Amino acid sequence: xxxYIATTGSTNADLSARLGAAESMPEGYWLVADRQNAGRxxxxxxxxDGAGNFMGSTVVHPQPSDPLPATLALVAxxxxxxxxxxxIPAPARAQLKWPNDLLIGSAKLCxxxxxxAGSAVIVGxxxxxxxxxxxxxxxxxxxxxxxPPPDRDLFAASLAAHLDRELGRxxxxxxxxxxxxxxxxxxxxxxxxxxxxPGEAPLSGLFAGLAADGALQLGLADGTTRxxxxxxxxxxxx
Numbered sequence: 001x002x003x004y005i006a007t008t009g010s011t012n013a014d015l016s017a018r019l020g021a022a023e024s025m026p027e028g029y030w031l032v033a034d035r036q037n038a039g040r041x042x043x044x045x046x047x048x049d050g051a052g053n054f055m056g057s058t059v060v061h062p063q064p065s066d067p068l069p070a071t072l073a074l075v076a077x078x079x080x081x082x083x084x085x086x087x088i089p090a091p092a093r094a095q096l097k098w099p100n101d102l103l104i105g106s107a108k109l110c111x112x113x114x115x116x117a118g119s120a121v122i123v124g125x126x127x128x129x130x131x132x133x134x135x136x137x138x139x140x141x142x143x144x145x146x147x148p149p150p151d152r153d154l155f156a157a158s159l160a161a162h163l164d165r166e167l168g169r170x171x172x173x174x175x176x177x178x179x180x181x182x183x184x185x186x187x188x189x190x191x192x193x194x195x196x197x198p199g200e201a202p203l204s205g206l207f208a209g210l211a212a213d214g215a216l217q218l219g220l221a222d223g224t225t226r227x228x229x230x231x232x233x234x235x236x237x238x
Contacts, residue, residue, distance in 0.1 A: 001026070001028045001029045001030060001160075002029075002030045002032055002056075002153075002156055002157065002160060003029070003030065003031050003032065004032050004033075004034070004153070005031065005032070005033050005034070006033070006034050006035070007033065007034060007035045007036075007037065008033045008035075008036060008037075009036065009037055010036055010124075011031045011032070011033050011036065011055060011056055011057035011124060012057045012113060012115055012122050012124040014031055014057070015031055015057050015058075015059055015117070015122050016115065016117045016122055019059065019117040019118060019120055019122075020117065020118070025059050025120075027058070027059060027060060027061055027164075027167070028058070028160070028164060029058060029059065030056050030057070030058045030156065030160055031056060031057050031058075032054070032055065032056035032152075032156050033055050033056065034051070034055075035051065035055075036055050050128065050130060050131030050132070050133050050142075051130065051131065052129055052130025052131060052144075052149055052152060053126065053127060053128050053129050053130055053131055053133075053142070053152070054125070054126065054127040054129055054152055054155055054156060054159065055125075055126050056124070056125060056156060056159075057122055057123060057124040057125070058122075058123050058160070058163065059117070059120050059121070059122055059123070060072055060120065060121045060122075060123060060167065061119065061120050061121075062119070062120075062121060063171070065171070066170070066171055067170060067171075067174055067175050068213065068214075069116075069121055070214070071170070071175060071178070071213070071214045072114055072121055072123065072170075073099040073100040073112065073114055073214075074099060074100065074178060074179070074182050074214050075163070075166045075167060075170050075178065076100055076112045076114070076123050076125060076163065076166075077096050077099065077100035077101070077102065077112060077182070078096070078166050078178065078181060078182050078185060079159065079162040079163040079165075079166045080100075080102050080110045080112065080125060080127065080159065080162075081094055081096055081102055081185045082162045082166070083127075083155065083158045083159040083162045084102065084109065084110065084127065084143065085185075087143055087146075087150055088104065088143065088146060089146050089147070092104055092105075092146065094109060094185075095185065095186055095187045096182060096185045096186040096187070097186065097187060097233060097235065098186070098207075098210070098216045098228075098233050099214075099216070099233075100112040100114075102127075103187070103235075104141050105141075106139055106235050107132070107139040107140055107141035108128075108135075108138055108139065108140050108141070109127065109128055109140075109141055109142070109143070110125065110126065110127045110128070111125075111126050112124065112125050112126075123163070125159065127143075127155070127159070128140060128141065128142035128143065128144075129142060129143050129144065129149045129150055129152060129155060130142060130143075130144050130149040130152075131144065132144075132145070166178075175212070175213070175214060176212075179210050179212075179214060182210070183209060183210060186207075187207065187235070188207070189206075189207055189208060189209055190206050190207060191206065191207040191235065192204070192205075192206055192207075192235070192236035193205060193206065193207050193218060193233055193234065193235060193236055194233070194234045194235075194236050195216070195218060195228055195231045195232065195233050195234075196231060196232060197231065197232055198232070202234070203218065203220075203226065204221075204236060205218035205219050205220045205221070205226065206218070206219040207219075208225050211227050215227050215228060215229045216228040216229075216233065
């Protein structure tokens with residue numbers, strides 16, 4: 001159920017428009033573009049594409065019995081981790097950063113953008129397979145840094161399968177096992193972090209795990225722990 005297109009502005013925007021026009025779109029359907037000319041990240045930031053990279057979106061229809069839709073960020077991040085981890089040779093390894101960035105060292109390999117569309121949630125994922133786009137103020141990396149880049153279509157099929165599997169686990173078993181697996185794939189507890197939107201004075205602390213609802217736990221210098229439900233999280237500079 002993967003549809004490939006040559007060029008579009010944004011696969012997230014395409015799916016949003018189609019859902020807004022009352023088009024029926026089942027879970028498991030993906031729209032994947034060779035190139036995007038209006039891709040975006042969090043807070044409307046431009047996300048430059050790159051030929052040979054993965055750029056695609058899918059839709060999730062949350063059900064009343066599902067965990068909170070906000071935790072889909074963790075589901076998508078874990079699916080991206082599972083799809084990319086086998087492609088990274090040791091000693092390098094991918095690590096998740098809350099809520100859903102995927103890093104190698106301090107460099108961003110994958111970005112995920114979740115957007116509400118009526119009762120549905122659109123999950124947009126970009127993975128640097130062949131090229132590491134230049135993003136102002138951000139360090140990026142591509143899987144091509146470790147050898148020949150993976151085939152985009154084969155990677156798309158793998159990612160779709162992993163997301164389908166993670167969604168099934170999220171629905172069947174709830175958050176607790178998901179949080180345990182996410183933490184195992186994340187940077188270690190105690191990693192210095194900064195939290196805050198651009199232009200704001202950042203809140204500094206140490207990664208202290210996840211709350212039961214998937215929120216970030218930030219250990220502060222005064223010994224208290226701050227629960228972070230939203231905000232931009234960065235690895236603290238060395």
